[in-house]
Amino acid sequence: MSTIKVLVPDMDVEEVAADVAGPNLSFDVRGVQHVSAISAEDWGDCDAVLMRNRIVLDRSTIGKLSRCRIIVRAGVGYDNIDIGACAEAGIPVCNVPNYGTTEIADHAIGLLLYLARGLGSYDERLRADLTGNFNGENVPVVRRLRGGIFGAVGLGRIGTAVVRRASALDMSVLYFDPLLPEGHELGMGFRRAKSLSEVLSVSDVVSLHMPLNDTTLRLLDANRLGEMKPGAILINIARGKLVDIDAVYDALLSGRLGAAGFDVLPSEPPDPSQPLFKAWLDREPWIAGRLALTPHAASYSDASTSDRRRLSAGMLKDFFEHGLVRNNVNPGWEKFSKENLLAS
Structure with missing residues (x-):
């Protein structure tokens, strides 16, 4: 399997469980505050996006994801992602509801x-x-x-x-x-x-x-x-x-x-x-x-943070190794997926 590029726009290195994801996934960790801090070329060059809720993934940015096959929201809420635009782009958006x-x-x-x-x-x-x-x-x-x-x-x-x-x-x-x-x-x-x-x-x-x-x-x-x-x-x-x-x-x-x-x-x-x-x-x-x-801290503990890291990385591993799409929040993406469009 060739190296899979995962763009991590709004997280720090310690938030990514690369060891769980396995050797085939390469994480490009940016830790930026806005999508504009990442070039259109870098958005277009990634196979997946792993993100928190610190930036807004809008329709314009999603339009740049020409290679992206999955977006994993390392958390529960996904109102910072235009899931409709993701569905139209054939990209599943998956969250991590089973932590915290x-x-x-x-x-x-x-x-x-x-x-x-x-x-x-x-x-x-x-x-x-x-x-x-x-x-x-x-x-x-x-x-x-x-x-x-x-x-x-x-x-x-x-x-x-x-x-x-x-x-x-x-x-x-x-x-x-x-x-x-x-x-x-x-x-x-x-x-x-x-x-x-x-x-x-x-x-x-x-x-x-x-x-x-x-x-x-x-x-x-x-x-x-x-x-x-x-x-x-x-x-x-x-x-x-x-x-x-x-x-x-x-x-x-x-x-x-x-x-x-x-x-x-x-x-x-x-x-x-x-x-x-x-x-x-x-x-x-x-x-x-x-x-x-309290400062949006309800989900926090050392144990829940570890769970979020492991579960989000495991979701990427399962998708690229086994084709599993878990905890999908934008149903309907399948009919727009690149695989289905090429097969039609």
């Missing part, structure tokens, strides 16, 4: 506990006055979780892992996922809502677990946030642009929304001057203990 699931689920529950049990507020108060503030009263949001309704919007792998943990906290699970077949709820043992509005209106906690696309972009806008149960907690560990962040600011400021825990934001890193983040950074009293932010 437990870490992400743990993180979602961690954000919930941080807010619902006042952990951040207690920490801040004790740092300010260890003796004078040594009491558990008058902290925002703190509440009992047992018996509350945990509403999940989306029940894929991560959503399922999260609701199992919420159930272990003695919360009643209600979920909405229009993509799952009827009867799925019977196998899961959780209640299924007929609409998004139903979940929002009755849940004490709403947790988002869906991909970002044209349908879900800013799904939780001012109107949807207005449907939420007063004082509810919103958790988002999926994609930042699922939520209208300015509407979240208004909902928190008005008291309609009790608290919010976000691992993902519409723009990363966020703009510190945006009203929500400015209020949080300035420690304005009304937002104290009601907003928890």
